[in-house]
Amino acid sequence: PTDVKEDILSKYPPKVARKRAKQIMINEATGSDSPPEILANVRTIPGIITMRGCTYAGCKGVIMGPTRDIVNITHGPIGCGFYSWLTRRNQTDPGPDGANYMPYCFSTDMQDQDIIFGGEKKLAAAIQEAYDLLHPKGICVFATCPVGLIGDDIHAVSRKMKEKFGDCNVFAFSCEGYKGVSQSAGHHIANNQVFTHLVGEEQKEQDGEFKINLLGEYNIGGDGFEIDRIFKKCGITCLSTFSGNSSYDQFARAHHADLNLVMCHRSINYVADMMETKYGIPWFKVNFISAKSAAKSLRKIGEYFGNQKLIDRIEEVIAEEMKDVEAALAAHKPHTQGKTAMLFVGGSRAHHYQDLFTELGMKTLSAGYEFAHRDDYEGRRVIPELVPDADSRNIEEIEVSADPELYNPRKSPEQIKAMEDSGFEFKDYDGMNEQMGNGTIVIDDLNQYEAEKLVELYKPDIFCAGIKEKYSIQKNGVPMLQLHSYDYGGPFAGFKGAINFYKTVDRLVSSKVWSYTEAPWQKSPELTGTFVWE
Ligand code: CFM
Ligand code: HCA
Structure with a gap:
């Protein structure tokens, strides 16, 4: 593998190679007391064809996109609104008479004159129009790059409209595409605003036993539906999901839960911390991807509540679900x-x-994240070591303290301590590197050239990434599975999702069809070019 790293880097100009060398790692984390560091959450080098998206995409598309009854208005030229319209394939179930604005694309459609003379009036008119037409519980406004450049005060406009309406919560996000180095900054901006303007609004006590929130599950391909099915079967009450299949009221009542489960820690771990500080709700990490991980997560929920009836029910559900899982694995x-x-x-x-x-007996040769931070690679324990830079300082950190009325620790410090002493982990997650094993290749912010190089060198049986990578991988003769949109299939979460995944992957790796493909440059070699650095 060391040669592979050299091979990849040899094509870069020296300065680029020096930076990429810190983001391409031959993994030595397993069993090590001082695992090597990886460079992450830094700017992409200009000119490189990155897999990343922008801060607006992370805020509007990822975090707020899946909420059905908030009108999301993109303040900007039409392209940003258009290209973030329904592209993430998150599903929603509004019920027979619930509001659902997700199929719509709302935008102020800024023109040249708005850029020159300012777009605030146009934004106020768009908010008014959405209110008159739909009377939603909430309207959210998202800034695109030009809005930040010309200085429209979207927060002032939103405040004014909220006061004017009185029965509609209007708030805005300074999530200009350039605000951070990736989508990750957009998650943070979105979550801060939802926490500030929405969570905690509903004062009424909530019914149900074993009340939880699921943070960081976005219902892609119906994953959230499958997880909800499992919760219901176990008798666990999910008050709110951030933000798959969610509604305004779910966010508003989230503080009534007795436990926060964190699924995608990258996009939301700080919300779990803020809710613990403000309301006293403990959190831990779960994972519902893979049958074994789902079972492990359910057992941990049972242990947290310590209720024998719940624990027994969870065991029954796991035993029942695993029958089908095992049959599928055997096939x-x-x-x-x-x-x-x-x-x-x-x-x-x-x-x-x-x-x-792993459940399929397959080995991961190489993996990496588009925009994760060091803790996602190396584990949560490295967070205190992270040094803020100019880009991360650009993202607001909000000050949170215990709510004078609503703070109510669900477990006393002594109870938490006793659980921790017996091996129960709160507020923690492992990194990817340690699990992957030594000698595997970990790459941060992979780019088009490196993706093709890896495929050429290793010919893996399957390559998983997104839509931008899909066709070049297939042209290189390797089956490709989109792990963002699931190629419009799924769900892949929970027990039924795992079965679906086994079937999908079996079909892909067993098919010979990709090895017969001939890319245009294989037929006509004059189409290949070599870049020579002087
Ligand atoms: Fe979390 Fe996500 Fe992901 Fe993410 Fe995303 Fe996504 Fe993703 Mo695409 S919140 S970090 S910003 S699990 S949209 S639902 S699939 S890149 S790995
Ligand atoms: C985003 C959304 C995305 C893109 C997926 C892809 C998603 O990052 O803005 O590149 O295929 O999951 O839809 O991650």
Whole structure:
């Protein structure tokens, strides 16, 4: 593998190679007391074709996109609104008469004259129009790059409209595309505003036993539906999901839960911390990707509540669900055993999905995140070591303290301590590197050139990434599975999702069709070019 790193870097100009060398790692984390550091959450080098998206995409598309009854208005030229319209395939179930604005694309459609003379009036008119037409519970406004450049005060406009309406919560996000180095900054901006303007609004006590929130689950391909099915079967009450299949009221009542479960820690771990500080709700990390991980997460919930009836019910559910899982593995594993995979996804899937490949007997040769931070690679314990830079300082950190009325620690410090002493982990997650094993290749912010190079050198049996990577990988003769949109299939979470995944992956790695593909440059070699650095 050391040669592979050299090989990849040799094509870069020296300055680029020096920076990329810190983001390409031959993994030595397993069993090590001082695992090597990786450079992450830093700017992409201009000119490189990154897999990343922008801060607006992370805020508007990822975090707020899946909420059905908030009108999301993109303040900007139409392209930003258009290209973030329904692209993430998050599903929603509004019920027979629930409001659902997700199929719509709301935008102020800024023109040249708005850029020159300012767009605040146009924004106020758009908010008014949305209110008159739909009377939603909430309206959210998202800044795109030009809005930040010309200085429209979207927060002042939103405040004014909120006061004017009296029965509609209007708030805004300074999530200009350039605000951070990736989508990750957008998650933070979105979550801060939801926490400030929405969580805690509903004062009424909530019914149900074993009340939890699921943070960081976005219902891609119906994953959240499958997890909800499992919760219901176990008798666990999910008050709110941030933000898959969510509604305004779910956020407003979230502080009534007795436990926060964190699924995608990259996009939301700080919300769990803020809710613990403000309301006294403990949190821990869960993972519902892979049957074993789902079972482990459910057992941990049972242990947290310490209720024998719940614990027994969870065991019954796991036993029942695992019958089908084992039957599916018996059918598919003989075809997948020993095969190899590569995974490059945004923030947590490149890690979570390795559990599914392990269940299939497959080995992950190389993996990495588009925009994760060092803790996602090396584990949460490195957070105190992270040094803020100019880009991360650009993202507001909000001050949170215990709510004078609503703070109510669900477990006393002594109870938490006793649980921790017996091995129960709160507020923690492991990094990807340690699980992957030594000698594997971990790459942060992979780019188009490196993706093709990895495929050429290793010919993995399957490559997982997003839409931008899909077709070049297939043209290189390797089956490709989108782990963002699931190629419009799924769900892949929970027990039924795991079965679906086994079937999908078996079909892909067992098919010979990709090895017959001939890319245009194989037929006509004059189409290949070599870049020579002088
Ligand atoms: Fe979390 Fe996500 Fe992901 Fe993410 Fe994303 Fe996504 Fe993703 Mo695409 S919140 S970090 S910003 S699990 S949209 S639902 S699939 S890159 S790995
Ligand atoms: C985003 C959304 C995205 C893109 C997926 C892809 C998603 O990052 O803005 O590149 O295929 O999951 O839809 O991550």
